[in-house]
Structure formats: C-alpha cells, structure tokens
Amino acid sequence: MTNCRSPLARLCHALLLALCFCLPGTAMADGKLLVVTENSSWLSTIDAQGNVAGRNTQLVKDILAHAGLKADIQVLPWARAYRMAATRPNTLIYSIARTSTREKQFVWLGPLGHMQRIFYRLSSETTVAPQSLEQVKSCCKVCVGNHDVQEEFLIKAGFVQNSQFLTTNSQQECPRLLLSGAAQLLIADPEQLRSQLARLKLPDEQFQPVLSMPQGEELYLAANPQSDPAIVRAITEAMRQLKIR
Numbered sequence: 001m002t003n004c005r006s007p008l009a010r011l012c013h014a015l016l017l018a019l020c021f022c023l024p025g026t027a028m029a030d031g032k033l034l035v036v037t038e039n040s041s042w043l044s045t046i047d048a049q050g051n052v053a054g055r056n057t058q059l060v061k062d063i064l065a066h067a068g069l070k071a072d073i074q075v076l077p078w079a080r081a082y083r084m085a086a087t088r089p090n091t092l093i094y095s096i097a098r099t100s101t102r103e104k105q106f107v108w109l110g111p112l113g114h115m116q117r118i119f120y121r122l123s124s125e126t127t128v129a130p131q132s133l134e135q136v137k138s139c140c141k142v143c144v145g146n147h148d149v150q151e152e153f154l155i156k157a158g159f160v161q162n163s164q165f166l167t168t169n170s171q172q173e174c175p176r177l178l179l180s181g182a183a184q185l186l187i188a189d190p191e192q193l194r195s196q197l198a199r200l201k202l203p204d205e206q207f208q209p210v211l212s213m214p215q216g217e218e219l220y221l222a223a224n225p226q227s228d229p230a231i232v233r234a235i236t237e238a239m240r241q242l243k244i245r
Contacts, residue, residue, distance in 0.1 A: 033069060033070075033071050033072075033090045033091070033092065033227075033228075033231055034071065034072050034074065034084075034088065034090060034091045034092070035060060035064075035071045035072065035073045035074070035091070035092040035093070035094070036073075036074050036075075036076055036081040036084050036085055036091060036092070036093050037052070037056075037057065037060075037073065037074075037075055037076075037081060037093065037094050037095070038075065038076065038077065038078040038081055038170065039075045039170075039172075040054070040095070040171075040172070040192065040195075043055055043056040043057070043094075043095045043112075043113070043192075043219070044056055044057045044075065044094070044095065045057075045075075045195075046075055052073045052075055055113070056094055056095045056112045056113060056219070057073070057094075059112050059221075059244065060073070060092075060094055060112070060221060061073075062242065063221065063235060063238045063239055063242065063244065064235070064238075066238040066241065066242055067234040067235050067237070067238035068234065069231065069234060069235070071092070077169050077170055078145050078146070078147055078148060078169075078170060078171070079145075079146040079147040079169060081093060082096075082147040083147075085106065085222070085223075085224055086105050086106070086224065087224070088224055089224050089226035089227050089228075090224065090226075090227045090228055090231065091223070091224045091227065092109075092221060092222065092223050092224075092227075092235075093106070093221075093222050093223075094112060094219070094220070094221045094222070095112050095113065095115075095219035095220070095221075096149075096219065096220050096221075096222050097115065097149035097217035097218065097219055097220070098111075098217070098218055098220050098222075099149060099152055099217075101152055102152075104225075105225070106222035106223060106224065106225060107222060107223040107224070107225050107227065107232055108220050108222050109220065109221045109222060109223055109232065109235050109236055109239060110220065110221055110236070110239040110244055111218045111219065111220050111244075112219050112220060112221055112244070113218075113219045114216055114217070114218055114219065115149075115189045115192070115216050115217045115218075115219055116189045116190060116212070116216045117150070117153065117187060117189075117212070117213040117215065117216050117217065118187065118188060118189070118190065118209045118211070118212045118213070119136065119142070119185045119186070119187055119209070119210050119211040119212075119213075120178075120185065120186050120187075120188060120193060120207045120208060120209055120210065121140075121178070121184060121185055121207070121208055121210050122178050122179070122184075122206060122207060122208070123205060123206055123207060123208040124206075125184065128140060128184050128185065128210065129210055130185075130210060130211055131211065132211075133157050133211075136164075136185065136211065137158070137159060137164050139184070140164075140183075140184035140185045141163075141164060141165060141166060141182070141183045141184055141185070142154060142159070142164065142165040142166075142183060142184075142185045142186065142187065143165070143166055143167075143168060143173075143174035143177045143178065143182070143183035143185070143186045144165055144166075144167055144168075144171065144174070144186070144187060145167065145168055145169070145170055145171035145172075145173075145174070146167040146168065146169060148167075148171055149217055150171070150187040151165070151167055153187070165183075166182065166183055171186075171188070171192075171196075172196045172199070172200075174186035174188075174196075175193075175196060175197060175200055175202060175207065176200065178207070179202075185210070186207075189216075190209075193207060221235070221239075223235070
C-alpha cells in the first residue's frame with residue numbers, strides 16, 4: 001500500500017515525534033517526578049492508611065507543592081533508594097547525609113534536619129564500654145545499614161567490614177542483631193533509635209548510649225545530577241521561599 005500523506009504532513013509528524021522524545025521521561029508537563037526514601041519511622045514512614053508520612057516527608061511534600069510539582073513518593077530499603085537516586089534522572093532522595101564521598105553523586109537541594117551520631121549497646125552488656133573509636137575497633141563489632149552514612153563514617157575511621165562492623169539492608173535491623181549477639185554496638189540518633197524500638201516493640205531501657213561523637217550529619221533533600229534543571233530550580237526556589245534552606 002502506498003503512503004498517501006504529503007511530504008509536508010510526513011515532516012510535521014516526524015518533528016512531533018522528535019519533540020516527544022526530547023521531553024524528560026518523568027518530568028512531563030504535569031511536573032511529575034520520582035522521590036525515594038526509606039521507612040525510617042522518625043523521618044519517613046508508612047502510616048496506618050498506607051500513606052507516606054513522617055516529619056521530613058511532610059517537609060518534602062510542602063516543598064513540592066510550593067514548587068508546583070507532582071511526585072510519586074516511594075518508600076524503599078535504603079540501599080535500593082540510594083542506588084535508584086544515584087542512577088536515575090529526575091529522582092529525588094531524602095533524608096540523605098551530605099558527605100565528601102557523596103558530594104558529586106547528587107545535586108544538594110537543601111538541608112531538612114540534623115542527625116546525631118551515638119553508639120549504643122545493650123544495657124545488660126556492661127563490659128562493653130568503649131571510650132573512643134579506637135577502643136570500639138578493638139572491643140566490638142558495630143552494626144550499620146548498607147550505604148548508610150554510618151557505614152561511610154566507619155570506613156573513613158579505618159574500620160574493617162565483617163571483622164569490626166557488619167552491614168544490613170536496613171539500619172532498623174541493628175537492634176535485633178545486638179540482641180542476637182551478632183554485633184555489640186549500633187549507631188543511631190536518639191530519636192531514630194526510639195522510633196525503631198517502638199516499631200520492634202522493644203523497651204527503650206534495653207539499649208544504652210556509651211559513646212557520642214561530637215559531629216553529626218545534616219540530612220538533605222538531593223537530586224540525581226541528570227535531573228531536569230527546571231525541576232532543580234523550582235525546588236531550590238521553593239526551599240528558599242519557605243526558608244527551609
């Protein structure tokens with residue numbers, strides 16, 4: 001069958017197809033994009049109705065609404081959320097600590113809060129009482145989440161994986177690993193640990209702080225560096241206007 005369209009019609013059709021392919025895959029006219037986070041209880045979680053909730057979740061929702069953007073927010077294991085945000089354009093991630101290792105992997109849109117860094121033990125393990133990082137290395141195995149900022153902290157401090165620390169798919173698994181004897185210490189923000197213990201139905205008194213680090217971490221909303229610049233500008237301006245930066 002012969003093509004009865006005119007050359008002009010064929011040219012217009014080709015130009016329309018080319019325009020469609022040039023539009024960002026997840027940032028179309030309605031402004032939709034993907035936002036990933038973890039189920040951390042204290043900052044982002046799933047409520048009883050199945051909705052994404054939490055303190056920083058509400059901040060992110062407010063920012064997106066002010067920027068006029070719609071988003072699909074997905075709660076994932078941290079390692080998966082991290083990999084997705086690092087490799088997929090038009091993807092945002094929160095609440096992620098800004099470190100030198102991560103600096104070039106993301107566009108840092110602005111801070112959402114601060115996290116303390118404290119080592120905890122089981123209250124019953126009174127012989128576990130390190131007073132410095134060097135003593136932690138020699139006395140204990142520390143539990144941290146895979147791709148978590150605490151893992152980066154230990155590696156930079158010279159800790160060796162499997163012998164001096166172990167990783168899990170989620171930081172929330174660490175209290176159980178201390179109870180099983182697989183690790184002797186975990187690292188957490190006090191509010192973070194309280195929310196994890198509440199979810200696990202474990203009493204707060206079962207865990208005790210033994211060593212606090214003077215430096216914590218700022219927790220950010222960040223974007224994949226290949227994201228649509230218009231989305232990045234809109235979010236940055238919204239955070240400025242809302243005085244979240």
